[in-house]
Amino acid sequence: MQVMLQGQSQRTAMQIYLPIAELSVNIFLLLGLGGLVGLLSGMFGVGGGFLITPLLFFIGIPPTVAVATGANQVVASSVSGVLAQFKRKAVDVPMGIVLLIGGLIGSAMGIFIFNLLTRLGQIDLAVQLAYVVFLGSIGLLMLQEAVRALRRNRRKDAPRVKARQHNWVHRLPFKVKFRASGLYISVIPPMLVGMAVGVLAAIMGVGGGFIMVPAMIYLLGMPTKVVIGTSLFQILFVSAFTTMMHAITNQSVDVMLALLLIVGGVIGAQIGSQLGAKLKAEQLRILLALLVLAVAVKLGLDLLLMPSELYSLTMGVI
Numbered sequence: 001m002q003v004m005l006q007g008q009s010q011r012t013a014m015q016i017y018l019p020i021a022e023l024s025v026n027i028f029l030l031l032g033l034g035g036l037v038g039l040l041s042g043m044f045g046v047g048g049g050f051l052i053t054p055l056l057f058f059i060g061i062p063p064t065v066a067v068a069t070g071a072n073q074v075v076a077s078s079v080s081g082v083l084a085q086f087k088r089k090a091v092d093v094p095m096g097i098v099l100l101i102g103g104l105i106g107s108a109m110g111i112f113i114f115n116l117l118t119r120l121g122q123i124d125l126a127v128q129l130a131y132v133v134f135l136g137s138i139g140l141l142m143l144q145e146a147v148r149a150l151r152r153n154r155r156k157d158a159p160r161v162k163a164r165q166h167n168w169v170h171r172l173p174f175k176v177k178f179r180a181s182g183l184y185i186s187v188i189p190p191m192l193v194g195m196a197v198g199v200l201a202a203i204m205g206v207g208g209g210f211i212m213v214p215a216m217i218y219l220l221g222m223p224t225k226v227v228i229g230t231s232l233f234q235i236l237f238v239s240a241f242t243t244m245m246h247a248i249t250n251q252s253v254d255v256m257l258a259l260l261l262i263v264g265g266v267i268g269a270q271i272g273s274q275l276g277a278k279l280k281a282e283q284l285r286i287l288l289a290l291l292v293l294a295v296a297v298k299l300g301l302d303l304l305l306m307p308s309e310l311y312s313l314t315m316g317v318i
Helices: 002-013 027-044 049-058 063-087 093-120 123-155 188-204 209-219 224-250 255-278 281-304 312-317
Strands: 015-018 023-026 175-178 183-186
Touching (some): 023 027, 093 123, 123 209, 188 224, 209 224
Antiparallel strands (some): 015 023
């Protein structure tokens, strides 16, 4: 009996109560989730929100809290990743500022939509459907392109990237020269990309790197060496703005949850940055695409399969 009581007290000691989420969670589980997301941030140049928010769903965190707090964790992971990229001089600051302007506008629009869906009682379904659609589509496109690039490398074909080929992007007005990226293009496409990422950050709690990174490479034609750092630069400020707006408008940021995720995220980002430098760009894109697809499949199954506690919802309504 005494041994059982000691074991129970140890398990209780590892639990922490989250006041906003209104539940108790294992401390080491949260630290591990933060570390995993930080690892991805450093390796792939994404904030990691596309993974942390669904994982918070899976351990019982309410969607509104998961989205708002997930965005907060993305801030910490991005800070660590950006500092590592600045040391390598792999950040195009002017391009990052253009992306940031669009991101702030998009984030404000996304907060409005999020609050509207919350009042209508449809936010849970909307967030999960958004994840399934966006992650599934982007994951498939990224995987297809990465596999093609890997095959071209193995065959040692001639020029495989046509980043300097002129298309509709280069015919738009308001052109600016971005020296670090070696580009002379209109500010309109990067601003639109930033707006799209801002909307997703507010509604889904993501950094948006899974959309921004492919868009910067294939739409804007930016060289891979500055894409990750520039992406993290924009993600950092947009996520911070999104977190602040969520805290002000619906008070859904759980500080205790965010703190534990941040501690794990900062450590993981430094390790991920070192690992990412050792892998080829095509290998990184394939790994990221597989992760995105795995999360989309899991969320899709959760929407389609019958819940294990079929009557709990009915009892809650009564």
